[in-house]
Amino acid sequence: MRGEPGAVSRVLVVDDDAGVRFTLREMLRSLSGVEVEQAEDGEAALEKLASRAFELVITDLRMPRMDGMELVRRVSGAPHAPRIIVITAHGSERFAVEAVKAGAYDYFRKPFDVDELLAVVTRALESVRLRHENERLTGELNLSRSMVFSSEPMGRLAQLVQRAGSRDVTVLITGESGTGKERVAEALVRASPRANGPYLRFNCAALTEELAEAELFGHSKGAFTGANRVRPGLFREADGGTLLLDEVGELAPPLQAKLLRVLQEGEVRPVGEDRPVKVDVRILAATHRDLRKRAAEGQFREDLYYRLNVVQLRVPPLRERPEDIPVLSRMFLDRFSGRFHTGPLKVPPGFVDRLMALPWPGNVRELENTLESLVALSSEGELDLSLLPTSEPRSAGAASTGPVAEGLRSEEGEAATGMGLKERVEAYERGLVLDALRIEGGNRSGAARRLGIGRATLHDKLRKYGLDSAPDEGGEGRS
Numbered sequence: 001m002r003g004e005p006g007a008v009s010r011v012l013v014v015d016d017d018a019g020v021r022f023t024l025r026e027m028l029r030s031l032s033g034v035e036v037e038q039a040e041d042g043e044a045a046l047e048k049l050a051s052r053a054f055e056l057v058i059t060d061l062r063m064p065r066m067d068g069m070e071l072v073r074r075v076s077g078a079p080h081a082p083r084i085i086v087i088t089a090h091g092s093e094r095f096a097v098e099a100v101k102a103g104a105y106d107y108f109r110k111p112f113d114v115d116e117l118l119a120v121v122t123r124a125l126e127s128v129r130l131r132h133e134n135e136r137l138t139g140e141l142n143l144s145r146s147m148v149f150s151s152e153p154m155g156r157l158a159q160l161v162q163r164a165g166s167r168d169v170t171v172l173i174t175g176e177s178g179t180g181k182e183r184v185a186e187a188l189v190r191a192s193p194r195a196n197g198p199y200l201r202f203n204c205a206a207l208t209e210e211l212a213e214a215e216l217f218g219h220s221k222g223a224f225t226g227a228n229r230v231r232p233g234l235f236r237e238a239d240g241g242t243l244l245l246d247e248v249g250e251l252a253p254p255l256q257a258k259l260l261r262v263l264q265e266g267e268v269r270p271v272g273e274d275r276p277v278k279v280d281v282r283i284l285a286a287t288h289r290d291l292r293k294r295a296a297e298g299q300f301r302e303d304l305y306y307r308l309n310v311v312q313l314r315v316p317p318l319r320e321r322p323e324d325i326p327v328l329s330r331m332f333l334d335r336f337s338g339r340f341h342t343g344p345l346k347v348p349p350g351f352v353d354r355l356m357a358l359p360w361p362g363n364v365r366e367l368e369n370t371l372e373s374l375v376a377l378s379s380e381g382e383l384d385l386s387l388l389p390t391s392e393p394r395s396a397g398a399a400s401t402g403p404v405a406e407g408l409r410s411e412e413g414e415a416a417t418g419m420g421l422k423e424r425v426e427a428y429e430r431g432l433v434l435d436a437l438r439i440e441g442g443n444r445s446g447a448a449r450r451l452g453i454g455r456a457t458l459h460d461k462l463r464k465y466g467l468d469s470a471p472d473e474g475g476e477g478r479s
Contacts, residue, residue: 009125010035010052014045014059014071015087020110024058027114028121042066046074054082055128056121061086061095069099076103080163083124132159145190146183148331151321157184157313164311165191170263172248172308173286175315178365181286184315185244194282197241200234205250213255213271220272235268235279242282248308249289249300256301263307283308318360318367325356325367332368336375340467345375346382354388369438376434430465433458 011034013024021038028036037054039045041063049057057075061068072084083105088096096107105127108120143149143158164171165188173181173188182201189199207215218233234243245251251259262268263283267276285308294300318325329352337345360366374383432451440446448458461467 008033008035009056009128010037010054011056011058011121012037012039012045012048012054012082014039014042014057014063014068016040016060016063020060020087023112024117027112027117031118031121031125034125042068042071042074045071049075049082053080056124057082057084058121059084059086061088061099069095069102072099072102072104083128085120085124143184143187146186147180148327149321149324150327151323153316153321154324157315158187160313161187162191164188164313166193168193168282170283170308170310171285172291172310172312173284173315174291174312175288176317176363177288178363179315179317180364181288181315182244182246184313185284185286188284189242192242192282194241198238199242199244200238201244201246202234203246204255205247209252209255212252213258216255217258217268218270218277220270231270233268233270235262235281236277238281239279240281242284245283245285247287248285249287249291249294253301256304260301260304260307263304318363322356326352328364328367329355329371332371333375336372340376342375342378343381345378348383348385351383351385354385358389372438373431373434376430429461430467433461433465433467 011028013021013028013036015021015024015038018040021040025036025038028034037048039048042059043066045057045059046066048054057071059068059071068086072086075081076084081103084099084103086096086099086104086107087110088099088107089110093107093109096104099107105124106120108117143154143161147154149155149158161184171188173184175181185201186199189195202212202216204212206212214231214233216234218231218236221230245259258269262279262281265276266280267278269276291300291305291309295302295305333345333347337343355367362369370389374387377384377387433447436447436450437444440450444458444462445455448455451458453461
């Protein structure tokens with residue numbers, strides 16, 4: 001980011017006169033943190049701009065091959081365009097005004113006045129710095145509405161989310177399971193011109209190929225057994241908005257071909273219909289897989305990979321941003337102490353240090369599940385550090401059953417708790433009830449079905465373990 005210690009502002013000087021280029025370079029060298037490159041005309045300038053980023057372009061208006069006016073038109077409309085300052089001869093100010101209307105930031109005259117030139121350049125570079133700073137802050141605001149963070153890697157991701165979100169471009173979100181890829185997708189939608197349009201999500205691993213095809217692309221009545229009515233499909237339902245394809249690496253090969261058609265042609269063909277239907281949908285895709293590797297192995301279409309990978313945003317795992325663990329843990333402790341009505345929790349000394357020392361292969365999701373279990377098993381408002389997982393690496397999936405319940409199943413966990421058999425059994429059962437409620441989003445009927453017990457029995461257990469005041473988040477009617 002510009003303005004940080006050691007940051008360099010790159011300036012491209014474009015003029016067909018080598019003497020002018022030399023003079024400008026020497027003048028600009030008096031500014032701290034400015035790196036200067038040169039190009040002899042507009043075409044050479046475009047080549048340099050394509051190969052690296054510049055904050056500022058200073059260009060003459062009259063040049064062979066491609067003049068400065070055409071260069072302004074070509075560059076000013078590009079994403080992340082640099083500021084452009086044009087050089088005009090005395091008496092030709094009207095051409096400079098036309099260049100400003102075409103997208104140039106400012107102009108100065110020949111022969112050069114050093115103070116005027118440096119003042120214009122300084123203003124331009126400061127405006128670039130402010131643009132980057134505003135972009136970063138706006139990105140952090142958007143992402144912080146979905147995710148809690150304080151680390152530099154997440155700050156950089158927030159800035160990229162803001163840039164990619166504001167452009168109508170396909171984005172591939174990558175990262176390990178539990179890092180928060182869906183939350184990044186939400187931030188992209190908020191930063192998008194389509195923010196007020198529909199936003200739908202589809203898990204590509206959740207359905208069989210036939211059902212997934214009907215869900216995504218729709219079907220006509222009678223298209224297959226059980227198709228008793230017309231279904232528009234998610235692509236048509238998301239028309240004018242955004243569709244997130246979660247776990248896109250699990251999409252069946254025939255559906256990969258159909259998805260490629262949507263990306264190339266902007267149309268879908270519902271099952272049982274002959275005519276394609278035009279759709280206007282922005283695609284976001286998320287995966288924990290290495291799609292490049294899967295494409296090389298023939299498990300994923302290479303052409304689809306490149307269509308999805310226009311912009312790739314990688315969500316860093318928790319081990320690469322341990323600075324986020326303290327703020328995440330505070331948020332989760334507050335959330336679960338409120339949900340379980342434990343009152344203010346006494347956090348033992350060294351608690352956060354212990355959390356930061358753990359590997360967290362399940363990332364933020366594992367941290368969340370761990371703290372949920374710790375709060376649920378807290379004794380008189382105090383967290384028990386002995387219930388934390390050990391520092392030995394575990395598989396990412398281990399967190400899904402609840403780390404405390406997992407620990408209570410083992411001899412090591414039993415020894416650590418210091419509980420008798422009755423207390424251990426009750427703690428284990430309480431953990432199972434909490435896991436079922438979490439998986440069912442707080443819906444008690446669903447939790448009872450998952451546990452294989454009646455709803456009345458579940459109510460008895462909730463009262464037994466002091467959980468009966470927890471809200472039924474799903475409601476009676478939810479399946």
